Amino acid sequence: MNVILKHTTRRQFLKASAAAGGGLLVGLYLPGRDFAAEHKVAVTNAWVRIAPDNTITLICHRNEMGQDVFTSLALLVAEELSVDVTKMRIEQAPVEAVYANALLGGAQITGGSTSIRDAWTKLREAGATARVLLVTTAANRWKVPVAECTAKDGSVIHPSGKRLSYGELAEAAAKLPVPKTVELKKRADFTQIGKQRHRLDSPAKARGQTIFGLDVVQPGMVHASLQQCPVLGGKVAGVDDSKARAINGVIAVVNIGEGVAVVADHYWTAKTAREALDISWDYGPAAALTTERIYTTLKDGANSDGAVAKQAGDDVAVMKTATRKLSAVYESQLLAHGALEPMNCLALVSDKGCDIWTSTQYPQGAQAVAAARSGVEPANVRIWSQFVGGGFGRRLDVDVIGQAAAIAKAVPGRPVKLIWTREDDIRNDFYRPASYHTLAGGLDAEGNLVAFDCKMASSSITNRLFPGAVKDGLDGFMTEGLVNFTYGIPNMKLRVVIQEYGLRSGYWRSVSHALNAFAIECFMDELAHLAGKDPIAFRLPLLDKLPRQKAVLERVAQESGWGNPLPAGTARGLAMMESYETHQALVAEVRKTSEGLKLERLIYVVDPGIAVHPDQVIAQIQSGAVSGLINTLRSKITLKDGRIQQSNFNDFPLLRMNQMPEIKIVLLESGDKPGGMGETGVPLVAPAIANAVFSLTGKRVRSLPLSDSKIEFV
């Protein structure tokens, strides 16, 4: 299991408390704190709220960005609470310690494909505990044994015909002592988890009714447009705002250090006036940065020893005596995130404190930065999380929230909506890092892989976002795909070198799984070729200790007809890995046509352990595949004179309908708990396609995007 940031394991308790206005609250809290006392029975420090009218609400503690947390987390509660999930209301949680993500260092943060894994037991326990209290209350009221009462579809019933709704029981149930343990349903008894269901948020999204951060309207709201330094990290040296201020509707011009904002009555006015600002910049140290410089820096960094993520045997000694050897360098490009909702934030600084309405993956971080830049105490900063128009890791960074708070501070009492243009969004990203891998492999006389060395040089996002979390040079977000390396190679060393290169980096969907999988799975293909062996036959003996991994590999062979002859001009490529406790393998099919190369099909076999919401597990793989294609085909970020050269979707392309291959997905649930799905579809796309291209053309590509090597698909 990838526990990225260490946390102290703590016993957790369930405690019921009466919600303000009647009803039952069930929540988890950490020992040493008394929620009822501390929060005066505040309604939102829990997951399950049952109102007297029997409205049952999930207070959803993770941010919905398309990955289906709203419905999936509700399913966990609904199953144990014996209510139909389609009858539940979902509300977004505020920032509270109880909503800690145990898999991400205890922060209230949505990412790392952790939401279901983190909630799997605790949300089912929350539902089960509420059910037990409700049933006990009914039994007490009816003076019958608890065992004769059943919770069903939002009511407690008794064979004698007695029935009380949860809403009628909730207030009394809240007064009962909470059981220390609660029994959870067996998987065979699930009626909702693992069954085909619809997303709860789908219909509103098809009707334009969903409120994203950018859609929030508040009374008296004004708009802001911010001109940031064209070179990242630069600062305002001076500004002539006379032309901007002359525009009708402009309310204020605010210098916030990294840029100058115009505040106006309407967005278009703010944007127009911002373009009329005359700003002189202190460009800072990044003014000379180029893409070439970045790769030179990484290449130099790759000479360092780095930190060992995983090792076995003595790869150096065995490599020396290997019958055949190979070494290679693999590189991945910088990427922007390109979430379709541009970065934005609505902030109000008033005598009540600071209110923030925004699309975010990190409400706790949003609270901290809003407090820091507005000067309001964190306890008085309220984060109103909205539906997220795409996260992909970009919204783990809360820079735009800090900016909005700083601007709002200058116009207190007025809600200020800061909207970035698409150009702002592409040029002020926290970029998917570039990476530089050096690999070496040694085969024995029989063509078995006996020695393997892999070193990844790249930027540490974790050092920037979570200072202190990286220990001894091992960044848990860089070692993905290394610490959980699936191959049992008898002599191997897998290392990371943290090498900064002067450009800020950020978590991009699947983070280092993609970087490491591209290098490793392509290089394994190269070694198989060197050994004269089939890529699957080459890998299978190395998977003896991981039967689930072996199973997905064997199944993808079956599903893709691997080994069967292909029509002329067609080829297959393979990649596999374990990521987020989910095992997967992918075969890509490519074909030569008269118009050029065609990407025909991606065939996934995925073992997610348990699929809580099966149709949405499929959806997440479909989605991850498209992110993987963006990483693979044409997209990249480049720099010249410290400036990002791309600006919009013309020069930073995202995948379009007419570029989609067919995608076939087979689920093989063989675990006893769910694995992470949000990012799983991404990392194998690049190596599977690169390996297919090699098989078809004999051309080995070792860098991304493929278009840089003139590999383009029609």
Next chain:
Amino acid sequence: MTSESALATTLSINDRQVDVDVARNTPLLWVLRDHLNMTGTKFGCGAGLCGACTVHVDGEPVRSCIIPVSAVGSRKITTIEAISSSKVGAAVQIAWDKIDVPQCGYCQSGQVMAATALLTRMPSPTDADIDTAMSGNICRCGTYARIRAAIHDAADGLKG
């Protein structure tokens, strides 16, 4: 604003006459979102590249982020807020529900508007027709396979 740059006019939006008084070069998108609080139509790129802002003008799909309000005149604007009133729009949304097309959902207003325009014009689109009509609408979450399936499903439903 000066009298040359202001535009006080009446727009036809979803079969209603709506008075606006805005800077004449304001894109229709921002008139809808910002002046009329109609936030169903989305801002994605401001350059006509992503399709999130798609509305209908006299039934044709257009990118409202690059149409200045001064260019609309008296033509009929239809937005996502009203598209369910059309037989085709309603069928598209039912198909979208059936197949659970949306993920984050941000592009979906534009997708629905583009799909409705396609099916209105072409009741039995081929996959190539769908490619042509829908490739202007980016979905960063990659729901394309489901969009395609839902368009075919809606087409079948409208015939039956």
